[in-house]
Amino acid sequence: MKGKILLVDDSDSIVRLVAPELQAGGYQVYHAEDADAAFSYLKRDSADLVLLDIELPGISGLKLLEILKQDARTAGVPVIMLTLHKEESSKLKGLEGGADDYVTKPFSPA
Numbered sequence: 245m246k247g248k249i250l251l252v253d254d255s256d257s258i259v260r261l262v263a264p265e266l267q268a269g270g271y272q273v274y275h276a277e278d279a280d281a282a283f284s285y286l287k288r289d290s291a292d293l294v295l296l297d298i299e300l301p302g303i304s305g306l307k308l309l310e311i312l313k314q315d316a317r318t319a320g321v322p323v324i325m326l327t328l329h330k331e332e333s334s335k336l337k338g339l340e341g342g343a344d345d346y347v348t349k350p351f352s353p354a
Contacts, residue, residue: 245270245271245272246269246270246271247271247272247292247293248271248272248273248274248289248290248291248292248293249266249271249272249273249274249291249292249293249294249295250274250275250276250282250285250286250291250293250294250295251263251266251273251274251275251276251295251326252275252276252277252278252279252281252282252294252295252296252297252300252305252308253275253277253295253296253297253300253326254277254278254297254299254300254301255297258297258326258349259275262295262326263275274289274291277300277301278300278301278302278303279300279302279303279305279307279308279311280302280303282294282308286312286317286318290317290321291321292321292322293321293322293323293324294312294321294322294323294324295323295324295326296308296309296323296324296325296326296343297325297326297327298325298327298328298329298334298338299327299328299329305325305327306337306338306341309323309325309338309341309342309343310341310342312342313341313342322344323342323343323344324343324344324345324346324347325338325343325345325346325347326347326349326351327346327347327348327349328348328349329348330348
């Protein structure tokens, strides 16, 4: 396996699209539907990458990003925002908040 990816998204269709592609590429994929599930996973295990949606039930993805970057255990984990928010202001918030990249939905798995 190439590494562990935590996919934080509450959309089943995105999970069904993204997870198989990543697994076919040799990655282990773990899914969290919200920030609480992501925290639970990261308390017991690590991730080499977090794919993070902005709109989550409960805490937003941007707030979760902020928390991850402030925690010494997760501050160095790369985060890619994976979201419907196409506005430049949202992209800037994500990148300024510590995201390594910002991908808007819909996207091509390739």
